[in-house]
Amino acid sequence: MSTADRELVRRLRNRDEQAFRELVAEHRDRVYNLTLRMLGNRAEAEDVAQEVFIQVFKTIDTFREEAKLSTWLYRVAVNLCKNRIKYLARRHDRDRDQLDDSNEAAASSAIAAPGGPTPRPDRALEGAQVEKVLQEAISTLDEEHRVLVVLRDIEDLSIEEICAITNLPDGTVKSRLHRARLALRKKVTKYL
Amino acid sequence: MSEPSPSQSDAEAEAERLEAMMSDYVEGTLSLAERKQLEARLEQDPALREQLEEIRAAQAALKRLNKTPAPEELSKNVEEIIRRRSDGRFFGRRAFGDRVPFGVILIVALVALLALAILLWSSSTGSLRLERKDAPRPSPEARDAIPRP
Numbered sequence: 024m025s026t027a028d029r030e031l032v033r034r035l036r037n038r039d040e041q042a043f044r045e046l047v048a049e050h051r052d053r054v055y056n057l058t059l060r061m062l063g064n065r066a067e068a069e070d071v072a073q074e075v076f077i078q079v080f081k082t083i084d085t086f087r088e089e090a091k092l093s094t095w096l097y098r099v100a101v102n103l104c105k106n107r108i109k110y111l112a113r114r115h116d117r118d119r120d121q122l123d124d125s126n127e128a129a130a131s132s133a134i135a136a137p138g139g140p141t142p143r144p145d146r147a148l149e150g151a152q153v154e155k156v157l158q159e160a161i162s163t164l165d166e167e168h169r170v171l172v173v174l175r176d177i178e179d180l181s182i183e184e185i186c187a188i189t190n191l192p193d194g195t196v197k198s199r200l201h202r203a204r205l206a207l208r209k210k211v212t213k214y215l
Numbered sequence: 216m217s218e219p220s221p222s223q224s225d226a227e228a229e230a231e232r233l234e235a236m237m238s239d240y241v242e243g244t245l246s247l248a249e250r251k252q253l254e255a256r257l258e259q260d261p262a263l264r265e266q267l268e269e270i271r272a273a274q275a276a277l278k279r280l281n282k283t284p285a286p287e288e289l290s291k292n293v294e295e296i297i298r299r300r301s302d303g304r305f306f307g308r309r310a311f312g313d314r315v316p317f318g319v320i321l322i323v324a325l326v327a328l329l330a331l332a333i334l335l336w337s338s339s340t341g342s343l344r345l346e347r348k349d350a351p352r353p354s355p356e357a358r359d360a361i362p363r364p
Contacts (some may be wrong), residue, residue, distance in 0.1 A: 047289070049309060051289055052285050055286070056282055060280070069285075069286055073292055073293050076293045077296060080297065158282055175281060193235075198234035198238070200238050201235070202234065205266065207273045208272055
């Protein structure tokens with residue numbers, strides 16, 4: 024762990040409000056992006072991202088400083104996402120349309136945005152549709168495959184970091200990643 | 216359920232090894248010898264070549280996903296939740312009770328109480344003021360010497 028991380032952890036353990044703000048500012052976008060891709064729903068993703076920081080702050084005394092702070096943060100995020108997926112599955116919550124609606128709305132507003140260069144409408148819609156198709160495909164991957172695709176191909180984490188986050192051996196991560204990519208490709212072939 | 220036979224588990228292990236190799240190949244992290252070995256196999260096996268193309272296509276598709284920034288209010292919401300759940304005591308230097316385990320506080324308190332009890336028990340006055348046995352007692356004359364109102 025770096026000296027800067029060590030110092031940040033020390034301040035967090037002393038309940039330093041400024042340290043907490045620094046932690047959130049540094050990691051919020053990546054944590055949110057991870058929860059969004061794992062859950063496929065903006066409201067759920069925001070809720071879980073908030074819980075990640077609350078849990079990290081609450082349990083900072085149990086952090087053993089063997090891994091990087093960001094690795095630990097990701098581990099907490101992945102575990103909370105898995106719990107939420109299970110919870111949503113139990114509730115038979117199939118409402119994953121919110122992201123799609125907001126993507127389409129974002130694409131439409133991008134087309135209509137005054138001032139900037141006017142994008143070709145067919146291209147802008149294509150982008151939103153690609154996003155929609157991919158997100159739906161990711162959301163239907165099984166949980167273990169989803170984690171690996173999100174961490175490696177979207178969040179761009181190294182295999183070593185993924186092993187530390189998931190507690191899986193190197194060979195298993197690579198083999199499952201291969202299967203996850205194939206499964207994803209199968210789901211999107213007819214669209215992309 | 217019957218256990219997998221040795222040849223079955225060998226085949227599974229071999230499949231996993233190949234999958235891991237393919238992952239390393241697309242990531243560009245295979246050693247030169249392994250790369251040559253895999254490329255020779257790819258030349259012989261069209262199904263494997265197709266898998267490789269599929270994997271590359273999946274990776275390329277995933278690269279097209281936008282990074283979505285967190286909502287502006289996320290940080291503020293987190294702080295508010297922490298304050299609300301902790302009744303406003305979460306931030307700031309931790310109280311003595313948070314830093315020292317309750318058991319230690321209890322033991323110290325019990326020892327202090329015991330010491331106080333012993334002190335009071337040994338005092339003939341029943342107060343914390345100890346009566347010194349060798350202290351000179353005032354003579355009756357001395358009492359008379361005190362002016363009375």
